[in-house]
Amino acid sequence: MTTKSPLKIMPISNDPGTETGPSYRIRSFVRRQSRTTRAQRRALAELWARFGVDSIETLNVEVLFGRYAPLVLEIGFGDGESLADMAAANPEVDYLGIEVHHPGIGHLLLRATELGLNNLRIICADAVEILERHLPDECLDRAQIFFPDPWPKTRHHKRRLIQPSFISLLVRKLKPFGQLHVATDCEHYAHSILDILSATPTLKNMSADNGFIPGSSCRPSTKFERRGERLGHKVWDILFARRDNQ
Numbered sequence: 343m344t345t346k347s348p349l350k351i352m353p354i355s356n357d358p359g360t361e362t363g364p365s366y367r368i369r370s371f372v373r374r375q376s377r378t379t380r381a382q383r384r385a386l387a388e389l390w391a392r393f394g395v396d397s398i399e400t401l402n403v404e405v406l407f408g409r410y411a412p413l414v415l416e417i418g419f420g421d422g423e424s425l426a427d428m429a430a431a432n433p434e435v436d437y438l439g440i441e442v443h444h445p446g447i448g449h450l451l452l453r454a455t456e457l458g459l460n461n462l463r464i465i466c467a468d469a470v471e472i473l474e475r476h477l478p479d480e481c482l483d484r485a486q487i488f489f490p491d492p493w494p495k496t497r498h499h500k501r502r503l504i505q506p507s508f509i510s511l512l513v514r515k516l517k518p519f520g521q522l523h524v525a526t527d528c529e530h531y532a533h534s535i536l537d538i539l540s541a542t543p544t545l546k547n548m549s550a551d552n553g554f555i556p557g558s559s560c561r562p563s564t565k566f567e568r569r570g571e572r573l574g575h576k577v578w579d580i581l582f583a584r585r586d587n588q
């Protein structure tokens with residue numbers, strides 16, 4: 343069976359290295375060629391209309407969810423299990439997930455349907471472009487990025503999602519006192535993220551000692567995290583909040 347792609351917002355090149363011209367940007371992801379299962383393909387074709395967000399200019403959050411409620415954005419949710427668990431556990435909160443990986447989106451569509459979630463919407467696109475062009479300022483109560491691609495080699499650090507310019511963009515989307523929660527199992531990235539966030543004057547570290555927070559108690563574990571734990575990786579959680587005035 344052939345299925346229609348859910349991607350309506352923007353075409354993403356499979357090989358950013360060949361891109362040229364004024365719109366060129368170094369992306370934080372490379373589209374993986376992993377297999378989409380038959381169930382995921384069906385989910386993308388049949389369930390996208392229920393949870394997916396297409397063709398937005400400026401996102402109207404109240405129209406999108408049909409109510410006014412606290413809003414959490416998750417960037418790069420992977421297979422979406424932990425996002426679905428959070429949405430199921432907090433029906434009074436709305437969750438918006440952005441991911442580029444089609445099998446992961448298919449997986450989340452299936453899980454969201456199983457759980458009967460009404461408080462979840464999904465965008466299939468580069469989160470940077472969504473923040474730049476489609477998400478209004480001061481709309482988020484929390485942004486969460488769990489295990490962003492670590493790009494561990496020095497020559498790939500420029501691909502890391504969390505850079506000072508990305509953080510200034512993301513902070514503009516937070517409401518005053520809105521929170522930013524990041525977790526990673528890459529020690530170098532953890533310290534780099536802590537440095538970038540600590541150097542952002544509009545953000546305040548919520549940990550008692552201006553360092554990391556104990557993470558496992560305040561969020562479900564993720565697939566990437568569990569894989570790292572099997573390899574003996576440590577995890578660093580980082581929680582900041584936007585100050586009152588920008």
Ligand SMILES: C[S@@+](CC[C@H](N)C(=O)[O-])C[C@H]1O[C@@H](n2cnc3c(N)ncnc32)[C@H](O)[C@@H]1O
Pocket residue numbers: 370371417418419420421440441442443446467468469470487488489490491492503564565566567
């Ligand atoms: C290492 S995986 C972690 C997935 C999940 N958070 C977990 O912990 O299991 C990082 C995910 O971020 C997604 N990603 C990376 N850059 C992105 C971007 N600019 N916009 C949307 N998704 C992105 C990737 O497709 C990938 O699924």
